[in-house]
Amino acid sequence: MTAPRFFSAEEVDAALGVGVAIESQRRAFVALGRGDAVMPPKTVVEGGTDGSLALTYSARLSPDSGPVCKFVSFNPGNAARGLPSIHGLITVLHPETGEPVAVLDGAAVTTSRTSAASAVAADVLAKPDAGDLAVIGCGAQGKAHVRAIAAVRGLRRVRLFGRDEGRRRAAAAELNAEFGFAVEAVPTIGQAVEDADLVALCTVSAEPVLRASQLAPGCTVLAVGSFEPHRREADRSVLAAATTVTVDHAPTAIAHAGPVIDALAAGVLREQDIVQLGDVLLGKATARVRDRDIVFYNSTGVGVQDAAAAWAVIEHAAARPVSR
Incomplete structure (x- = not known):
């Protein structure tokens, strides 16, 4: 052999x-x-x-x-x-x-497949003119998400937030050297997501870092760090406000995705209303109807x-x- x-x-x-x-x-x-x-x-x-x-x-x-x-x-x-x-x-x-x-x-x-999957999701879930991206978490996944989403959307501006000021400034400097749009390190999550068309949650937080009241109309939220039941980057209000909750694979999300598990338990989401990304790609399901719709995508990662x-x-x- x-x-x-x-x-x-x-x-x-x-x-x-x-x-x-x-x-x-x-x-x-x-x-x-x-x-x-x-x-x-x-x-x-x-x-x-x-x-x-x-x-x-x-x-x-x-x-x-x-x-x-x-x-x-x-x-x-x-x-x-x-x-x-x-x-x-x-x-x-x-x-x-x-x-x-x-x-x-x-x-x-x-790292590559997770950020690339978010780009696939952004391409079919975000409104056509989405170009203002907020990234929460500026480690390897945060930077990879900027690179991947830039390939499917004409980004005009990116704002990065991470708890460590030095790391978020370094990430912004690295990305600014690669792209023609502005990449700014900001000191609060609120400043990052204000008026953003796209929000990428690249943390592994067990406490929500994003609430519906912070979202602009028409925003698409991409959460990739909530891959365990106790990890919940997005608050329940985000899923309640979403016109559509889209996931990579419904059975996996129902068993492992913290925000989805929480929303189901609270009764703000029903299993039959969860949409799979593959079904959107194939035209078997629709995630966005109007530009002002809030769309939430949760990736737990699948084989x-x-x-x-x-x-x-x-x-x-x-x-x-x-x-x-």
Whole structure:
């Protein structure tokens, strides 16, 4: 058996340019919406004394693509250690023989596919002229969201908020060097979201950081850090105000997404009213009817996203063989 190829974080980033990553995620959600994908429930391994845990995501994008499994850890205490909070590996099997064909850096794939999925959501959920973006959380995901959303919307202005003034200023400076629109670091969440067309929540907060009273008419909220039942970046009022609550995968969101679980328990949301992103992409559901509608999107992250991104990396490598 040939040893599987390992793709480092740098190689993943090189293969998953913003455009490639976005198309991989569009493919993932369309496959999920059509029923082509196979995706068992994700599993959670708890027990870390600092709230750390491990998660397993597995999926098959289509009958002719091989199974993919990601084993990833989330360690919130790593920030104090000067380490990333997410580490992991993704294993890809051959579609016919089942032999391992690749192992990829799981953190790099997670960052890329999460922000790219938000761009796919923004593209179909946001009003057509949306160009004012607020990002709450200015770590790797916050910066990745600016880059990804800029690929699907003509951004005019971006405002970043993060608790650490130095980090938010550094993030704004880094992004300003890349783009022609203004990226501003602001000292409060209120200043960040005022009149924003798009709000990306890139925190892992257990307490709501955003309320409906802060939102401009027509705003689209993208929440990516509420991947556990106790994490709730968006207040219940946001979901109550939303014309549509859209998710990556309804069964996963109902079991794991803190804002969705809270809104269901409070009776401000019904399971039958939850819309899946794949259904919007396929035209089977409508998320936005009017420009003034508030639309909320919650991503918990699902295995089909990792499968689509991993195969995109492998296909990129196959098209560009390593020179010897």
